Amino acid sequence: MAQEQQEGLTSAEQEDLTQKTVDTLEIDLSNDLADEHEHEEETPDVDYSALSKEQLAKLLENELATISTEGVKPGALKKAESIVKEIRPVLDQIKSREKEGALAKYIEETGSEDGFEFKYDAETQRIDTLSREIRGIKNSFYQGQEKEKEKNFNVKTALLQRLRVLLEEEGTREQDASGLKSSWEEFKKIQDEWKQAGNIASPHNGTLWATYNALIDRYFSNRNIYFELKELDRRRNAELKAELCEKVEELGKSLDGRPMTREILNEANHIFEEYKHLGPAPKEDQEKLWQRFKEAMDILYNAQRGQFAEQKKSMQDNYEQKLRIYEAIVPFTTYNSGSIKEWNAKTKDIMAFQDQWVALKGMMPREEGKELSKKFWAALKTFFSNKGEFFRQLEAKREINLDQKTKLCEEAEGILATGEDSASNTQKIIDLQKRWKGIGQVPEKYKDSIYDRFKAACDAYFEQKRAKNRETEDEFETNLKRKTDLIERIEAAAKDKDQSSLNLLNAFKSEWSSIGFVPKKDMQTIQKRYISAINTYVGAIGQLSNKEKEQAVLESEVEMVRDGESSRGLYRKESDIRRKITQLENDIALWQNNIEFFAKSKSADRVKAEFERKITNAVNQLNDLKHQLTIIQEAI
Known part of the structure; x- marks a missing residue:
């Protein structure tokens, strides 16, 4: 059809028209x-x-x-x-x-x-x-x-x-x-x-333009009588086209001081639209003007292509840098930890990589860049999804901890409500405090309130207990003073050996036993001082043998244990006595075996008598130790 519509055109005009159509399509594609x-x-x-x-x-x-x-x-x-x-x-x-x-x-x-x-x-x-x-x-x-x-x-x-x-x-x-x-x-x-008519679908654009230009040329060719007017119009068109060529050439020259921009290209395309709508110039000028205009446009498009090449290189550089960032965060997608601190540290690291990614401005190759961006954000999403799952599980565990601590509060409040500060209740409160420490954290919004509730119940219980025990503590302080005075009297009596006697010793013991408990912090000190004073006093009693003195000291210690004092010293003494008993029993068995051996010797009477004396002394000592052991065992 296009060929039929171009009847009457010269081969040069047809070639020119075809070139116009191709260049029009080239600029449309560039846009x-x-x-x-x-x-x-x-x-x-x-x-x-x-x-x-x-x-x-x-x-x-x-x-x-x-x-x-x-x-x-x-x-x-x-x-x-x-x-x-x-x-x-x-x-x-x-x-x-x-x-x-x-x-x-x-x-x-x-x-x-x-x-x-x-x-x-x-x-x-x-x-x-x-x-x-x-x-x-x-x-x-x-x-x-x-x-x-x-x-x-x-x-x-x-x-x-x-x-x-x-x-x-x-x-x-x-x-x-x-x-x-x-x-x-x-x-x-x-x-x-x-x-004035606007654009149409591109498949028809070239054909319509070719048909239009062919009909325009046929119109002028058929008007033989109008050749002069046509020639004048062509010369005017030549002048206008020359002006448009100058405008495009000026745009090309302006690229020396600035980069190619979309505004420059839009202006050139607008000039090209004007050029297309101008009628033909004189035949001798038509091709020259078109070549001049095309060369000016080529300068702009070559600059654009060169800029595209630079842009492509920049896009590739951006892609490679972002690829390295993506490869650096891939290990984060499989990260796992049970520590909040470690998760927060990893989050800080991966956010630094994200900042690097965002800071790299500019484009990447279209398909590769789109795929890389998709993988990068997917990796970030996976990390934060894993982190979210960790905190969801942590929050669930904290809810369980909250339930457990709430039950401990209820138990403490129940004990407080009884008003009893017995030893068993005190131990229960202490056990509740230990169990509290063994339970992990609760949700942040309940952290202070649940702790304050439990602390208030425990503090109230111990305050209640302290209020009831203040009178007892005052009494303990009085007992401490009385026992201190008694010890000073015993120490003074021990210095006068003539006045020391068992009767006075028993009186001292009876008086000590009649005095109640002292503050716990002073118990060991006053007890040690009392034992020391008694030992000194017993040593001052002249009519007692060493064995009797040792017996008297032991009985004093036993009496103290019976009166509620600490039994740790007796436990140590019991251990020493058992060790000595074992040693004596072994010695006696060995000596008796030796006597039987010496009995078969002709000159063994003297040796045999020596071993029998040792055995008799050991047996007596063994009986004393067993007696002491019996006294200690009854006390503890």
Whole structure:
């Protein structure tokens, strides 16, 4: 069809027209590529799973406000749609988690899921509504664009048909001045309407432009009488095209002091649109002007390609740096620990890697970068998911600890309520305190309150016990003074050996036994001093043998144990006596065996008599020790 519509064109004009169509498509594709890169730069990688529902709703509200303005760009719509798609799985997880939690609570309360109904909260519904509104605006926008392109296609198709009709009428009607004028006016009107018509679907764009230019050239070729006017118009077009060439050349020169920007390229494309809509120049200038314009445009596009090459290298560098960061956080995905401190330390480390990732601005190769970003944020999500699971388990354990500590509080409060401060109750309170220390932490919000409750119960019990024991403690202090005075009298009496006697010793013992307990902190000291005084006094009694003195001291110690004093000294003495008894029994058995041996000797009477004397002394000593052991055992 295009070939038929280009009848009447020279081969040079057909080649020029074909080149125009190719260059038009090249610039359109460049614009699409630039739009695509612009969209990439405006859509950073974000971990939406880390945002709250309020933050997600606010994000969608901002995007909705942006695309709701007049003259919204496709890039903004694509960005908003991409965010909606990224948020959708995050919202689905939130919905699922909230519904499962509500169902679990309902089953816990009712025992069954029958009759369960669940309605998402206002924030969740708001996110759904905002998502639908964004998709609706996007769909309306593209539907409107498609309708507009279809409308423009129909308009341009009708204009081509009007131009064909005009050419047919031009060839059949009479060539008078009025006919030429009306034909020219119709022709210029068609040109203006064509220029005002917008874009159409790209598959038809080249064909329509080729047909349009072919019909335009045929129109001028068929108007032999109008060659002079056509030539004037071509010269004017040549001047205008030369001006457009200068503008593009100036843009090329401006690149010496600044980098290629999207604004420069948009301005050049706008100039190219003007160039396309200008009619033909004189044939001798047409190709020269086009080559001049094309060379000027090539400078801009070569700069853009060079910039793309630099950008590609920068993108690859960014990719490699981010790949190293991703590889560094991969081990974090399998990290596990039972320590809060260690988890927090690891979190600090992985957040440092995240900061490094975010700090690396710029793009990466599209497909590789998208895959790497997906893996990076997935690794972060896995780490924080594992951390969350640890703290969920920790919180569950803390709830159990809270229940255990609450029961301890109740037990302590129950003991306090009895008003009894018996030894068994005191031991129970002490045991409760030990069990409390063995239980781990509780949820942070109950940490102070549960501790204050338990401490208050224990403190109240011991305060109650202390209040009841204050009189007893005063009595103990009085007893301490009396015992101290008695010891001083015993020590003074021990210095006068003439006055020392068993009767006075027994009186001292009887008086000591009649005095009650002393404070626990002074018990050992006063006891040691009393034993020392008694030993000194017994040693001063002249009419007693050593054996009797030893017996008297032992009886004093036994009496103290019976009166409630510490029995640790008697235990040590019992051990020493048992050791001595064992040694004596072994010696006696050995000596008796030796006597039997010596009995067979002819001159053994003297040796035998010596061993018998040893055995007799050992037996007497053994009987004394056994008597002492009996006294001690009865006491302890």
